Amino acid sequence: MTELEKGPTGRRRGRGARERILSASEQLFREQGINRTGMNELCASAEVSKRTAYQHFTGKDEIVAEYLRQFDPSVLSGVFDRTDLTPRERLLAAFDIPPTTPLCPYIAAAVELHDPQHPASQYARDYKKAVAGRLADTAREAGAADPEQLGEQLALLIDGAAARTRVLNADAFPAAAAIAAVLIDNAIPATAGDDRRREEVSS
Amino acid sequence: MTELEKGPTGRRRGRGARERILSASEQLFREQGINRTGMNELCASAEVSKRTAYQHFTGKDEIVAEYLRQFDPSVLSGVFDRTDLTPRERLLAAFDIPPTTPLCPYIAAAVELHDPQHPASQYARDYKKAVAGRLADTAREAGAADPEQLGEQLALLIDGAAARTRVLNADAFPAAAAIAAVLIDNAIPATAGDDRRREEVSS
């Protein structure tokens, strides 16, 4: 969804202040949170004059919303579009989050903004539902009996791992992956599936 | 841990400003978040003069820390000390959160404070570990093969449900309870346990 860069007419739109702002916001909002990042700091980090920032965005809220909207494609497609993995492996790969993703920004935003009506909170919901949907699709591909349910369950595990990682300051995704393996094996009937085992459960 | 009210000597300690502050903080921090609740508002809601507040607490940080410390006994003992339930039922009862608990305040605090060194963040970690420990104890009682692991897994499910409930604005605890049932049945060897089924899985 990274639009513009060059406008539709081919005209260059200035020196890319907008993108610098969003790029800086991605870093700062993640590192120090949304509420702890002021506009002055954000503009300084983006090397953009404050005036310019407010010419591109009506206010901080809009920057926050746009900051969350950016993730939609990147995070999702990274895992689910890998054709080198079986569907089951893809489901589990969703728990192999690289260290570059310290915490789901949607949970953080939902907590920090604290207003379900905020546009950014809407994006957060949309994203979460999209992830659950993608997981359900993959679950269906893997032959799960109730793919919607499995997708929802795996999404819940991911969120649990994210939240727990944040609170405990220790990686909880391996534990979540272990649970996921159990759920996947339980959800896929014996006849279907790729490499699942029946009674034994990988810890 | 609701100490004082009357001191150990029987002496009345003023008019209970401290408790009013903590009571108001519990409500306000929960309803609107920590960062969105200013000291002026907090003191007004507690019907306490600002000066008094700063005589009881060195600063807002201390109030936040104390606010989190209060939960330790109440939430935990409510579920785990019920002798009318089998251990397995107690494990599942942890997912029957009443509507009075809109969201785990520890996750919210960890996100809002955004500083793992903050005393309140410490309390959050302690609490989370305590819950996992209690779950593990109960899992052991229920005859689980690896009670520590099951306790950690169930704790992760609770956090996932809490986070997801917050972001999606919809109750995710039933789904978490369903997963919990699967994990519990998988973790308890066939010989042990109370009412578990073997192959069938309660959705």
Add this chain to the structure above:
DNA sequence: CGGTAAGTACACAAGATGGTGTACATAACA
């Protein structure tokens, strides 16, 4: 060239924030 869109620099507003200082009131207790 000149016009225009884009961006800059910087002061400044208006309000909220956490936190103090000062003088006064009240309740308990000896």
Add this chain to the structure above:
DNA sequence: TGTTATGTACACCATCTTGTGTACTTACCG
């Protein structure tokens, strides 16, 4: 009674917050 702990009322401060206003500069493009 008077002393002391507790609490109040309220002005006040420094700082930070989002957001504007104004005047200037730069890059592009015909």
